[in-house]
Amino acid sequence: xxxxxxxxxxxxxxxxxxxxxxxxxxxxxxxxxxxxxxxxxxxxxxxxxxxxxxxxxxxxxxxxxxxxxxxxxxxxxxxxxxxxxxxxxxxxxxxxxxxxxxxxxxxxxxxxxxxxxxxxxxxxxxxxxxxxxxxxxxxxxxxxxxxxxxxxxxxxxxxxxxxxxxxxxxxxxxxxxxxxxxxxxxxxxxxxxxxxxxxxxxxxxxxxxxxxxxxxxxxxxxxxxxxxxxxxxxxxxxxxxxxxxxxxxxxxxxxxxxxxxxxxxxxxxxxxxxxxxxxxxxxxxxxxxxxxx
Amino acid sequence: xxxxxxxxxxxxxxxxxxxxxxxxxxxxxxxxxxxxxxxxxxxxxxxxxxxxxxxxxxxxxxxxxxxxxxxxxxxxxxxxxxxxxxxxxxxxxxxxxxxxxxxxxxxxxxxxxxxxxxxxxxxxxxxxxxxxxxxxxxxxxxxxxxxxxxxxxxxxxxxxxxxxxxxxxxxxxxxxxxxxxxxxxxxxxxxxxxxxxxxxxxxxxxxxxx
Numbered sequence: 219x220x221x222x223x224x225x226x227x228x229x230x231x232x233x234x235x236x237x238x239x240x241x242x243x244x245x246x247x248x249x250x251x252x253x254x255x256x257x258x259x260x261x262x263x264x265x266x267x268x269x270x271x272x273x274x275x276x277x278x279x280x281x282x283x284x285x286x287x288x289x290x291x292x293x294x295x296x297x298x299x300x301x302x303x304x305x306x307x308x309x310x311x312x313x314x315x316x317x318x319x320x321x322x323x324x325x326x327x328x329x330x331x332x333x334x335x336x337x338x339x340x341x342x343x344x345x346x347x348x349x350x351x352x353x354x355x356x357x358x359x360x361x362x363x364x365x366x367x368x369x370x371x372x373x374x375x376x377x378x379x380x381x382x383x384x385x386x387x388x389x390x391x392x393x394x395x396x397x398x399x400x401x402x403x404x405x406x407x408x409x410x411x412x413x414x415x416x417x418x419x420x421x422x423x424x425x426x427x428x429x430x431x432x433x434x435x436x437x438x439x440x441x442x443x444x445x446x447x448x449x450x451x452x453x454x455x456x457x458x459x460x461x462x463x464x465x466x467x468x469x470x471x472x473x474x475x476x477x478x479x480x481x482x483x484x485x486x487x488x489x490x491x492x493x494x495x496x497x498x499x500x501x502x503x504x505x506x507x508x509x510x511x
Numbered sequence: 512x513x514x515x516x517x518x519x520x521x522x523x524x525x526x527x528x529x530x531x532x533x534x535x536x537x538x539x540x541x542x543x544x545x546x547x548x549x550x551x552x553x554x555x556x557x558x559x560x561x562x563x564x565x566x567x568x569x570x571x572x573x574x575x576x577x578x579x580x581x582x583x584x585x586x587x588x589x590x591x592x593x594x595x596x597x598x599x600x601x602x603x604x605x606x607x608x609x610x611x612x613x614x615x616x617x618x619x620x621x622x623x624x625x626x627x628x629x630x631x632x633x634x635x636x637x638x639x640x641x642x643x644x645x646x647x648x649x650x651x652x653x654x655x656x657x658x659x660x661x662x663x664x665x666x667x668x669x670x671x672x673x674x675x676x677x678x679x680x681x682x683x684x685x686x687x688x689x690x691x692x693x694x695x696x697x698x699x700x701x702x703x704x705x706x707x708x709x710x711x712x713x714x715x716x717x718x719x720x721x
Contacts, residue, residue: 335631342626342630348627350645363637
């Protein structure tokens with residue numbers, strides 16, 4: 219609850235000087251948090267004592283974690299902390315060496331992997347758009363292999379382009395003709411194409427310039443308030459975690475350190491959490507004052 | 512311009528030998544693609560097969576061509592018709608560039624794109640046909656292009672075992688110590704190689720993903 223209000227506060231603070239409203243066309247409306255918290259009773263994703271080793275390295279160590287319906291769980295940690303591995307366990311791009319994962323109550327290993335993945339949107343930092351497909355074909359690929367009719371696909375493509383704030387004429391362009399921010403928007407649209415319940419995002423904004431990143435974070439936050447997807451979001455950026463997360467799972471060296479709401483995170487006396495807050499907290503001011511001291 | 516005159520005077524035979532040459536190169540390239548592309552795909556997807564397959568293709572490539580034609584001569588069904596034999600030998604030589612470029616083309620596809628596709632729920636077959644092959648096609652074709660150019664040159668040697676082709680002129684010219692006759696074989700062969708290089712190159716550019 220407080221997490222969302224903090225996120226909103228951050229967004230309110232960082233709205234542009236001329237008070238730009240999101241190009242995703244969503245107005246800031248109060249969100250129903252009660253619904254999200256009640257969702258915790260039957261988690262959409264559940265990790266039970268999950269470990270993953272590869273070539274003798276313990277990448278993940280008995281992870282226990284639940285992701286509630288409609289929440290945005292941020293996996294925060296530095297490179298090598300196991301956050302991306304955790305994400306890839308969800309769509310089985312990586313298979314755990316021990317422990318169990320449940321998605322929507324069914325045991326992960328018993329579900330057909332292709333069906334599982336088609337029900338999960340996946341967005342990565344490198345975007346991974348198919349360079350030989352137009353934007354429309356990129357977005358429409360999963361619907362197409364799911365056997366949708368042409369008209370339904372093109373309708374869905376227009377709808378999604380609008381949703382992520384892209385002009386419709388972009389549909390016939392190729393990925394190399396787009397800017398980084400546009401590509402990432404297409405990546406989000408593609409992930410949403412078959413209307414998956416779960417969205418996995420692996421540092422989707424990591425490669426963008428700060429202004430574009432800021433814009434996309436804000437729009438994603440507003441989009442999420444409308445769509446109520448269950449989102450797992452990987453980042454190493456505390457600011458991004460605070461802005462987007464309803465809960466933040468802090469990871470370090472393959473272990474889950476703690477799970478906190480954004481407001482709790484700032485006050486936490488956990489050594490790792492406070493180290494993070496310190497590293498980000500006075501970052502800007504001390505950087506700006508480096509000549510003065 | 513003695514060569515030109517010779518070519519003109521013997522134009523029916525030049526045409527005939529050129530067609531024979533094309534016959535040898537065409538079939539061998541087709542067979543090499545039919546075998547080499549699937550093999551290249553297989554070793555790209557199953558890296559454990561990579562070493563033995565590429566090593567075998569490499570070894571074939573090191574056998575001197577005249578010797579290979581000779582080795583194959585006693586093989587029953589093949590030896591009966593020298594053009595079959597020549598096609599087999601040329602196919603073997605064309606394999607290496609095709610296998611290697613198919614392998615390199617597929618391995619060269621951006622791993623982020625492949626991972627995104629897999630994460631979206633494409634099956635391995637869909638990934639191969641919709642993503643990996645279309646993105647690798649120009650690299651694969653440049654392997655075919657190398658194979659064709661090598662084959663056009665090598666096919667001249669097929670005349671040594673009586674398989675015909677423009678090598679006939681070359682060997683005859685050598686025996687007669689007549690430059691005109693050698694060139695009457697060599698020039699059309701070189702032109703064929705250039706044409707094939709240009710043709711496949713054009714196709715390669717047409718199919719290159721943007």
